[in-house]
Amino acid sequence: QEYTGIKIQILEWPAAAKLTLDKAAVDTEGKKISFIAATLRPETMYGQTCCFVSPNITYGLYEISPTEIYICTSRAAKNMSFQKITPVRGDAKLLAEIPGRELIGAKVHAPLSVYREVRVLPMDTILASKGTGVVTSVPSDSPDDYATVIELAKKADYYGIDKEWASLEPIPIITTPTYGDLTAVAIVKELKIQSPKDKELLTKAKEIAYKDAFYQGTMLIGAYIGEKVEIAKNKVKNDLIAAGDAFVYNEPESLVISRSG
Ligand code: ZZB
Numbered sequence: 177q178e179y180t181g182i183k184i185q186i187l188e189w190p191a192a193a194k195l196t197l198d199k200a201a202v203d204t205e206g207k208k209i210s211f212i213a214a215t216l217r218p219e220t221m222y223g224q225t226c227c228f229v230s231p232n233i234t235y236g237l238y239e240i241s242p243t244e245i246y247i248c249t250s251r252a253a254k255n256m257s258f259q260k261i262t263p264v265r266g267d268a269k270l271l272a273e274i275p276g277r278e279l280i281g282a283k284v285h286a287p288l289s290v291y292r293e294v295r296v297l298p299m300d301t302i303l304a305s306k307g308t309g310v311v312t313s314v315p316s317d318s319p320d321d322y323a324t325v326i327e328l329a330k331k332a333d334y335y336g337i338d339k340e341w342a343s344l345e346p347i348p349i350i351t352t353p354t355y356g357d358l359t360a361v362a363i364v365k366e367l368k369i370q371s372p373k374d375k376e377l378l379t380k381a382k383e384i385a386y387k388d389a390f391y392q393g394t395m396l397i398g399a400y401i402g403e404k405v406e407i408a409k410n411k412v413k414n415d416l417i418a419a420g421d422a423f424v425y426n427e428p429e430s431l432v433i434s435r436s437g
Contacts, residue, residue: 177216177426177427177429178424178425178426178427179214179215179216179307179308179424179425179426179427180214180215180216180218180413180416180417180422180423180424180425181212181213181214181256181261181308181422181423181424181425182212182213182214182215182218182221182286182287182312182416182421182422183210183211183212183246183287183420183421183422184210184211184212184213184224184227184284184285184286184287184310184312185208185209185210185284185285186209186210186211186247186282186283186284187282187283187284187285187293188282188283189204189282190278190279190280190281190282192277192278193274193278193279193282196272196274196275196278197237197272197274200271200272200273202237202271202272204245206243207243207244207245208243208244208245209237209244209245209246209247210244210245210246210247211227211229211246211247211248211279211284211296211310212246212247212248212252212308212310212425213227213307213308213310213311213312214252214306214307214308214310214311214425214427215311215312216386217314217317217318217389217409218409218412218413218416218422219349219350219395219398219400219405219408219409219412219413220314220316220317220318220349220350221286221287221288221289221312221314221412221416222288222289222290222347222349222397222398223289223290223314223315223316223317223346223347223348223349223397224286224288224289224291224294224312224313224314225289225291225294225313225314225315225321225325225344225345225346225347226294226295226296226297226313226325226341226342226344227284227286227294227295227296227297227310227311227312227313228296228297228298228299228302228310228311228312228313228321228324229276229279229280229296229297229298229299229302229309229310230276230298230299230300230302230304230309231275231276231277231280231298231300232276232277232300233249233276233302233304233309234273234274234275234276235247235248235249235273235274235275235276235279235309235310236248236249236250236253236268236270236271236272236273236274237270237271237272237273237274238253238256238262238268238269238270238271239263239269239271240261240262240263241263245271247274247279247310248308248309248310249304249308249309250268250270251304251305251309252307252308252309252425253268253270254268255425255426255427255428256268256425259424259425259426261423261425276298276309277298279296280296280297280298280336280337281295281296281337281338281341282295282296283295284296286312287416287419287421287422288398288412288416288421290347290397291344294344295337295338295341297313297324297325297328297335297337297341297342298328298335298337299311299313299320299324299372300372301320301324301372301373301375306427307425307427308425313325314349314360315346315360315361316346316347316348316349316350316357316358316359316360316361317349317350317358317359317360317385317389318360318382318385319360319363319364319369319378319381319382319385320372320378320381320382321360322346322360322361322364323364323369323371323372323374323378324372325342325343327371327372328341328342329342329343346358346360346361347397348396348397349395349396349397349398350389350393350394350395350396350405351393351394351396352388352389352392352393352394353392354388354392355385355388357396359385359388359389359393360381360385363381363384363385363388364381367380367381369381389405390405390406390409391406393405393406395408398412399411399412399415400412
């Protein structure tokens with residue numbers, strides 16, 4: 177599986193994370209520190225409304241260069257180390273470990289998003305065994321993301337977040353003849369999905385959403401307005417990479433098979 181690793185840069189740490197980093201004596205001064213979200217949909221990055229981490233996963237800060245640090249699972253860092261992403265082959269230098277729940281509320285910059293600053297929010301359904309353990313939220317085009325932000329806004333207190341963090345409007349990114357301008361919103365309604373726990377329905381919704389956008393979709397925003405998604409996808413990806421905001425991240429085949437089993 178080929179993902180695009182999107183760099184979602186930290187602008188402001190939550191207090192709990194700051195404490196942990198201080199204890200680990202991590203020097204963050206003047207460094208670019210980014211969550212790495214693994215996505216199959218780089219063309220939807222205009223519509224990012226938040227960045228998800230799992231409250232139940234421990235993340236690592238990995239030194240990528242003297243000035244750059246990535247946040248992801250250790251499993252992903254190991255994979256990256258065999259893809260010329262870390263300085264030393266087979267090695268990712270761990271600077272500190274940090275529990276996902278301490279990262280919630282961080283203020284971040286998601287490249288291309290129409291929202292200049294977004295927040296890190298919890299997503300319970302993130303798998304540690306897939307991607308980087310970080311998921312960027314595009315509620316307009318990802319049924320899982322839409323179901324999750326609705327749940328978070330509904331039960332903000334329970335999740336320990338500000339309701340506004342989960343209440344940014346989905347942005348129309350892609351239009352299709354079948355589902356209109358907000359594919360995920362339309363499919364979640366059509367399948368009567370009630371919560372992020374409706375696993376089977378969400379799997380079905382995701383498949384429909386992928387196919388619909390890829391084969392029928394046209395871009396409504398960004399540098400490739402009016403172009404087919406099929407074509408724009410790689411152009412947006414290449415632009416993100418050229419700008420230093422993304423890189424190609426491959427997942428070993430065996431892991432791709434095991435995650436669905
Ligand atoms: C942004 C995005 C926008 C995504 C969209 C999808 C969609 P797949 O198809 O099963 O391989 N993802 C990445 N890592 C994880 C993880 N560890 N646990 C749970 N979800 C994860 O899933 C790949 C997609 O699932 C990725 O692409 C990511 O969300 C999420 F409009 O990134 B995506 C119809 C889907 N639309």
